[in-house]
Amino acid sequence: MSSLSDDILLDRARSGDEAAFRALVERYEQAVASVVIGMLGAGDDADDVGQETFIRFSAAISTFRGEAALGTYLRRIAMNLSLNALKRRRRFSLRLVSRDHATTPLHEPVVDAYDAEGAERVAVVRRAVAQLGEKQRSVVVLRLLDGLSTNETAEVLDLPPGTVMSRLSRGVAELQRRLGWYANDSKEQRNA
Numbered sequence: 170m171s172s173l174s175d176d177i178l179l180d181r182a183r184s185g186d187e188a189a190f191r192a193l194v195e196r197y198e199q200a201v202a203s204v205v206i207g208m209l210g211a212g213d214d215a216d217d218v219g220q221e222t223f224i225r226f227s228a229a230i231s232t233f234r235g236e237a238a239l240g241t242y243l244r245r246i247a248m249n250l251s252l253n254a255l256k257r258r259r260r261f262s263l264r265l266v267s268r269d270h271a272t273t274p275l276h277e278p279v280v281d282a283y284d285a286e287g288a289e290r291v292a293v294v295r296r297a298v299a300q301l302g303e304k305q306r307s308v309v310v311l312r313l314l315d316g317l318s319t320n321e322t323a324e325v326l327d328l329p330p331g332t333v334m335s336r337l338s339r340g341v342a343e344l345q346r347r348l349g350w351y352a353n354d355s356k357e358q359r360n361a
Contacts, residue, residue: 171196175239183231190230193239194223200240200315201247207310208251210299218254222247237324244315244325248307255303297347305340312337 170178170192178196181189201222202215209215225246226233233242298309311322312333319337323330 176235179230179233179235179239190227197240197243198223201243203315204244204247204310205251207298207314208248208306209254210295214254214258218247218250221250225250241321241324244311244317245327248311248325252303252307293348294344297344300347301340301343305336305343308333308336309340309344313341 170188173181173189173192175193175196178189178193182193198219201219205215205218205222209218222243226243233239237245298306298314301309307326308322311317311325312319317325319330319333322328322337323333326333328336
């Protein structure tokens with residue numbers, strides 16, 4: 170089934186073929202996971218949003234007209250659900266803050282020493298991306314982390330390509346500002 174085109178699998182899934190729908194899920198689950206984890210980080214929220222993406226797709230499969238590529242359509246669902254999850258997180262944390270009148274910083278889990286340097290680099294970049302505003306983060310995740318083109322990113326986010334490039338430029342500048350110290354530290358450590 171994996172060699173069949175999206176169109177054939179979609180037709181079969183629309184007529185109730187569960188194996189065809191499962192093949193579509195398997196084909197696009199990495200793309201959806203990349204968007205969701207890029208926006209929310211790994212965890213239960215990301216798992217829930219990933220599952221909800223395919224539940225929504227299943228519910229809408231009969232009305233999917235194919236005006237956008239299936240991967241674009243699924244990324245758009247994943248991005249919208251991720252943005253909703255971020256809003257829920259903010260509302261929840263604001264309620265906690267208003268109750269406690271103080272915030273406690275979240276700590277990253279301890280990473281095994283066998284790849285501590287690589288894991289540290291990934292964690293530092295993920296934290297920096299997570300600190301970007303939603304508009305810039307969504308473009309950075311799709312364009313830089315997922316490797317979509319500017320036009321594909323624009324299609325997923327339903328934005329003009331110029332807006333994507335502008336947000337990407339601001340996002341990259343912000344990441345450079347936030348990560349400049351890290352790049353300089355790493356260079357100094359390599360040269361020592």
